[in-house]
Amino acid sequence: MAIESEVLVIGGGLGGLTSALAAAREGADVRLVSYKQSTLRQASGLVDVLGYTPDGDGPLTDPYEAIPSLPESHPYRKVGVETVRDALSLFDDAVPTYEGEHTDTNALLPTHGGSIKPTARYPAGASAGLASDTRDTLLVGIEEMVDFDAPHVASHLDATGVPFDVRGETIRFPGDLRADAKVTRYAKLLDTNSEVAVRGRMVPAREALAQRVNPLLEGEERVGFPAILGDDNPGAIRDALGDHLGVDVFEVPMGPPSLPGLRLEDALFSALDEAGASIETGNPVVDFEGEDRIEKVCIEKNGAKIPNSADQYVLATGGFVGKGVESDREGVYEPVFDCHVPHAADRYDWFEGELFGDHEFARYGVATDDDLRPLDESEHSEFENLRAAGSVLGGYDFAAEKSGSGVSIATGYAAGQRAAQEAR
Amino acid sequence: MGPTPHIAVIGGGSTGAGIARDLAMRGLDVTLVEQGNLTHGTTGRMHGLLHSGGRYAVSDQASATECIEENRVLRDIASHCVEMTGGLFVKRPEDSEEYFQKKLNGCEECGIPAEVVSGEEARAMEPHLAKDIDKAISVPDGAIDPFRLVVANAASAQEHGARIETHSKVTDLIVESGEVVGIEVEHDSGPGKRVHGTEGGTEEIRADYVVNATGAWAGRIGDMAGLDIEVRPSKGVMTIMNIRQVDTVINRCRPKGDADIVVPHETTAILGTTDEEVEDPEDYPEEQWEVDMMIDTLSELIPMLDEARTIRSFWGVRPLYEPPDVGSDDPTDITRDFFLLDHDERDDLPGMTSIVGGKFTTYRMMGEQIADHVCGKFGIDADCRTADEPLPGSEDFSVLRDYMDEFGLRSPIGRRSVERLGSRADDVLKTDGPNPTVCECEGVTRAEIQDAIEGSGSDLNAVRIRTRASMGNCQGGFCSHRMASELHSEYDESVVREAWDELLQERWKGQRHALWGEQLSQAALNYALHATTQNRDQDPADGDPVDFSAFDSGRGQTGGSVDSADVAADGGTDGY
Structure with a gap:
């Protein structure tokens, strides 16, 4: 007897989680299965909706305004601009620790490389770092952390023309962490606020960190750190540092492993759990049955194939990065249901010679109808009860547009909601 | 005088x-x-083979003899650049027995130590060799970092x-x-x-x-x-695998032909090569079939190559020359x-x-x-000393010490740093500050990067060839911005930014030929990190000025300056 649900979502990234959440809130009996660690640990944790048009115009102040002029193949065009707004409302409700919902206008945030980028939602921990905020800024880097060189980031930010003075200073992190400590080690130390030795005296870690930074302040009203300020209690850590320093404290989003990305993942899993969905992680979907309609899928667990059946399915397995779209020398394919992935026959047409050229591969993924059902080569739906959401979709270049999270949330929301409605 | x-x-x-x-x-x-x-x-675009001379033992014995002599000299004066992997000339069932014997005799005639090993023995040395390899000749080939x-x-x-x-x-x-x-x-x-x-x-x-x-x-x-x-430039392709499928240089034992060698090199294995005359040493086609041929043909020797991950391909141009009266048509015939x-x-x-x-x-x-x-x-009578005096880095070379404790580096990183630096390890790695790892794929630390910057200035590609930073699996995806930051203590931000862009573009160039499977997934991740997370493709520092006041400046405000008290109020309202 198969494990049964009304809606089965495959994939535990932003698209899958939103999809399952939308379906659960619609009242459906939802099950989410995911295999690998989601790509959220590699993402900055910012929720971009649309920062640039496919032609490269931008940064856009209003992402919603640009959506109706996107190419028809774009996932935003499939779901429509109102669905994008509704989906973000769901996100705002599920993850109250994010900000940006007070306006349609994009925010510009500093990146850990020293540039700025447009985004629509940002963690509260990043909010004091907005680049349109005119307060002078001190960035503090950790000598041992090669991913965030504060003086370099500060001078790069200055070159982008930010409307404030910005300086970078580098400190030795208090406590005895080795040179190659992972970000989670720093976070843990600050979460537990364990005592560390400072000149023979034991001092709580948060206070010790503030003591290192305090003499470096030259009247700046805000201080930015790399995103290492705690995993479990980031708000409390920022408050403590802010109290000690008498300034606002913020985090600059970082590359992998990204604490803001991991915190977002945790928040969404909690919301999904609260909504009553069943969740199974760590096991891959290896097989399925069905011709025009998916009857069941098989999940491999400890060598056994466990059947899971549902009325409606959502494919949210990710793109090339998340391995929801794969390739070999012969072509590009979708590995779970073998949905058609349109692509050029010659693999040398998949990319451009310039690093940031208009790469075709970046837009590869399944094509869908307006109901997000994947289409086969002759543009008929592959399965009547399968929808796709997130980076497994083709037709948009999330990296160039800065639209990855927005597309995942909008299509996840639409796919999950429609699957739930159709299941009844 | x-x-x-x-x-x-x-x-x-x-x-x-x-x-x-x-x-x-x-x-x-x-x-x-x-x-x-x-x-x-050409030097930076070769497969890194330290010839034993075995390859030329039949066709060009003068070259073969020179090779084995210099092979011995380089092991001595450039020990920190050489890894004596040993080499095998392997014979498949369809390869000529007569040629195999010629190769063996040729090695003997040129003074190249050579020994026949059975197919079974060869597979004991290199388990991924094809099951049907008949036998092989072992020779003192090696790998060298050019x-x-x-x-x-x-x-x-x-x-x-x-x-x-x-x-x-x-x-x-x-x-x-x-x-x-x-x-x-x-x-x-x-x-x-x-x-x-x-x-x-x-x-x-x-x-x-x-x-x-x-x-x-x-x-x-x-x-x-x-x-x-x-000069008759002749191009050859080389394809880099992400791991070493073999630890010995594997040559195909047949007269001549494309795609007949695999050289283990640092963390990778390099497949080579082709031999095709080109007009211009800087402008020639780099084609898909050449990469495919490397993989398909060499899979006959090492079947797992067919499914393995390649990280990039590159082409080099041999500076072949023959006196005008010889007139060879085929570049493989040119001496x-x-x-x-x-x-x-x-x-x-x-x-x-x-x-x-x-x-x-x-x-x-x-x-x-x-x-x-x-x-x-100039009538100068001075002896050549280059065969006797070791190169910097190869004096008193000893890797027997416990470098992990010595330099506070994690073991594999310490070992790799010391292998690269040789006798310079003490000078380079003894630093006052912390010495974190900048390039994780290749185990390159800040001290090594700083040493390279001292030697080569603001050019990150020059830092790359000195250290191998950004030459591993991720091809600079995770470390290029870190390398750029290491420059910043010495150079202005605008110089750093251009050097950074130059490095990224150079890394992309070779990766383009490896864009399928795992490496396409890696390239997509790198693209996301550089374009999405860092917004380097639309960096306002390189482009038009941005009207910051038109964007969100904090809760409750859209544009204009922000009341700092307002922003301060959001601390502590949440757990994030």
Whole structure:
């Protein structure tokens, strides 16, 4: 007897989680299965909706305004601009620790490389770092952390023309962490606020960190750190540092492993759990049955194939990065249901010679109808009860547009909601 | 004897650097100029094979004999650049038995230690060899790092007083009264390049003698004085795998053919190669079929290559030369021997000699002969010492110490750093501050990067070839911004940004030929990190000014300056 649900979502990234959440809130009996660690640990944790048009115009102040002029193949065009707004409302409700919902206008945030980028939602921990905020800024880097060189980031930010003075200073992190400590080690130390030795005296870690930074302040009203300020209690850590320093404290989003990305993942899993969905992680979907309609899928667990059946399915397995779209020398394919992935026959047409050229591969993924059902080569739906959401979709270049999270949330929301409605 | 002669050497590959070192050690004044980074031309685009001579033991025994002699010399003077992997010439059932015997006899005739091993023994040494390999001949092939070797030669030349100018392109030969008396060079200036005392603009370098060691580019230099130097550039593709499928150099034992060698190199294995004549050493097609052929043909020897991940491919151009009267049609028939063209004897233009042809393994011997030749011109009687004096990094080389404790580095990283640095490890790795890892794929620490920056300036590609940082699996996806930041203590932000862009573009160039499977997934991740997370594709620092006031400046406000008290209020309202 198969494990049964009304809606089965495959994939535990932003698209899958939103999809399952939308379906659960619609009242459906939802099950989410995911295999690998989601790509959220590699993402900055910012929720971009649309920062640039496919032609490269931008940064856009209003992402919603640009959506109706996107190419028809774009996932935003499939779901429509109102669905994008509704989906973000769901996100705002599920993850109250994010900000940006007070306006349609994009925010510009500093990146850990020293540039700025447009985004629509940002963690509260990043909010004091907005680049349109005119307060002078001190960035503090950790000598041992090669991913965030504060003086370099500060001078790069200055070159982008930010409307404030910005300086970078580098400190030795208090406590005895080795040179190659992972970000989670720093976070843990600050979460537990364990005592560390400072000149023979034991001092709580948060206070010790503030003591290192305090003499470096030259009247700046805000201080930015790399995103290492705690995993479990980031708000409390920022408050403590802010109290000690008498300034606002913020985090600059970082590359992998990204604490803001991991915190977002945790928040969404909690919301999904609260909504009553069943969740199974760590096991891959290896097989399925069905011709025009998916009857069941098989999940491999400890060598056994466990059947899971549902009325409606959502494919949210990710793109090339998340391995929801794969390739070999012969072509590009979708590995779970073998949905058609349109692509050029010659693999040398998949990319451009310039690093940031208009790469075709970046837009590869399944094509869908307006109901997000994947289409086969002759543009008929592959399965009547399968929808796709997130980076497994083709037709948009999330990296160039800065639209990855927005597309995942909008299509996840639409796919999950429609699957739930159709299941009844 | 008059004042010390000044020799201008053109070309910063293995040959030019070898010549510069030799001449400088013999007490001559030397200036070496190179249009790009050291190894910019053919040297930086080879498979890294230290020949035993086995490859030429049938077709070209003179070259084979030179190879085994120099193989022994380099193991001695360049131990920190060499990994003695050993090599096998493997015979598949369809390969000729007669040729196998010829190879074996040829090795014996050339003094190359060679031994027949059974198919079973060969597979015991290299478990991924195909099951149907008949047998093999084992020879002392090795792997050599061409970047490290050339940098060490240049460093040694500098220690002996030579001037080394990279990013300095020769724009003309100065000819006066029917004699070459110097060169005119255009120094690159500004961002992304090494910063020199003589940076920027044109310089006339007067010399008592000029050596043209530009390999495949020799004809271009010759043209500047109306000389006809018929180099026949021949391209070859090399494909880099993400791991070492073999720890021994694997050669196919057959007369000649494409895709017949796999060289284990550092963390990778390099598949080679093809041999196809091209018109222009800088502009030739790089094609898909060439990469496919490497994988498909070499899978006959090592089946797992068919499914394995490649991280990039690159092409090199051999500087082949043959005297005009030979007239080979097929580049594979052109000798691998080198030729010293004295333009006084050959073209009645005194003051310059070109060296063409030859092989990387015998670069030192070529340097010795040309240094003898130049010294002869000036009646200088000085012995060559390059075969006896170790290169910087290869003196008192010992890896037996416990470097993990010594330098506070995690074990595999410490070991790899020490292997790269050789006897310089103490100097480079003993730092006051923390020494975190910058490139995780290749285990390169901040101290090594800083040492390379000291040697090569603001050029991150020059840092790359000195350290291997950004040359591993992720191809710079995770470490290029870190490398850029390491430059920032010394250079302005705008210089850093250009050097960073240059590195990213260079890394992309070779990866394009490996974009399927795992590496396409990696490339998509790198693209996301650089474009999405860092917004480097739309960096306002490089583009149009942004109207910051038009964007969200905090809760409750859209545009304009923000009331700081308002923003301060959001601390502590949440758990994030």
